[in-house]
Amino acid sequence: MAAVIPTVTKVSPRITRILGCNPSSMTLQGTNTYVLGTGKRRILIDTGDEGISQYVSHLSNVLNEENIELAHIFLSHWHHDHVGGLTDIISKLGIRIKDCHVWKFPRLDAEDIVQKFELFEDGQEFVVEGATVKVFHTPGHSTDHAVFHLLEDNAVFSGDCILGEGTSIFENLYDYMKSLNLILKLQPCVIFPGHGNIIYDPAERLKYYLSHxxxxxxxxxxxxxxxxxxxxxxxxxxxxxxxxxxxxxxxxxxxxxxxxxxxxxxxxxxxxxxxxxxxxxx
Known part of the structure; x- marks a missing residue:
């Protein structure tokens, strides 16, 4: 049985996890989204699915209770359960794009369903108070997939490249294996996946994925x-x-x-x- 994931978890002083409230056989308990930083302006990783008012409400509560503004929204890849909530977040929370930058790698295999985003560069580094995040292009699950390395905690936010339970699907096996090896070389202490619970044995999990x-x-x-x-x-x-x-x-x-x-x-x-x-x- 899948472990229960609370809707909102203060994982550390610089990481808050907010569950996307969209459970299914493919999304496990739902999409994990994360707010990073310790200051007023922070980073949101992924936006959950479209039309999930419960998720938007939980995110709004976190932002209001801690007096947070979003400086950046990072999208790990184009799949609907990671980008679908973007429009709801922007409209219902009154976020102005000029104040909050939306970032993503472009799709290489089809037209991108996400409009008006800024382009990541591989290895690009972002800094907000309490969080320095380095972005890596990790294609395989999708052509535009990214992972995010939080340097202060040596933590990787893995999107759908690595899951908290089971294994992930992929579009290109060759690229996917290269991406797994890239994450392994980062030697993270912990992995925060896009679905499932926190991974506290990253090296063992990555080696399992490769051997699997x-x-x-x-x-x-x-x-x-x-x-x-x-x-x-x-x-x-x-x-x-x-x-x-x-x-x-x-x-x-x-x-x-x-x-x-x-x-x-x-x-x-x-x-x-x-x-x-x-x-x-x-």
């Missing part, structure tokens, strides 16, 4: 090797590899398997015949 992806690849090859000449759909591979998987997560698993197969196809290890995949005997 290799394990999945090995499992795909093993199934295909044992059935040389036989074709498998992605769904058939999921059923053969994932045990005890909820039906709600089958499509997400097929998505991940497809990306492993695309990588293996580039490496010449598998063959694609229509919707079927086979081991390439070379």
């Amino acid at each position: 992806r290799q394990q999945r690849e090995d499992q795909i090859i093993e199934v295909l090797k044992k059935n040389i000449g036989k074709g498998f759909t992605e769904n058939a591979l999921v059923l053969a590899i994932y045990t005890g998987l909820s039906e709600k997560l089958v499509k997400a698993a097929e998505y991940n398997v497809n990306h492993h197969l695309q990588k293996l196809l580039k490496e010449g290890k598998v063959l694609q015949i229509g919707e079927l995949w086979q081991y390439n005997k070379l």
Whole structure:
């Protein structure tokens, strides 16, 4: 059972977590958003989903009770559960864009659904009272994904690159593995994920993610090797590899398997015949 996450948590003197109040099988307890800093003007990481008045109310209470103004809003990536609440926050809280800068990396694969944001630069550093944050481009989950390194606490805010429970989906496996290795090199003491609870064993979790992806690849090859000449759909591979998987997560698993197969196809290890995949005997 997933751990309970309070709607508002004062994680440290410089970090407040506000739950997006949008739980689902894909968002776990909901989207985690974070307010960073100790002074009047602070940073908000992610904005939750669209139309969640309960979330906007909780955020408003935090800002009012601590007399906070938002200097910057950082968007980790374009997915609706991270950017959808932006319009509600700006309109309902009366935030003026000239006073609060909205930042994001651009999507490289399609038109961006977020309008009027400023562009991050990889490695860009932001400073507000009590918080120095360095931004890193970490594509893989999406082409525009970013993580945020809070230098004072050596903490990484990982968006959907790393989750508090389970593993994440991705659009590009090669890029995703590179991004995981980048975070590993930062050697954070703690990771604050976009979904799920705080990760207090970052190195172990990152190594697990990396080995898990290799394990999945090995499992795909093993199934295909044992059935040389036989074709498998992605769904058939999921059923053969994932045990005890909820039906709600089958499509997400097929998505991940497809990306492993695309990588293996580039490496010449598998063959694609229509919707079927086979081991390439070379």
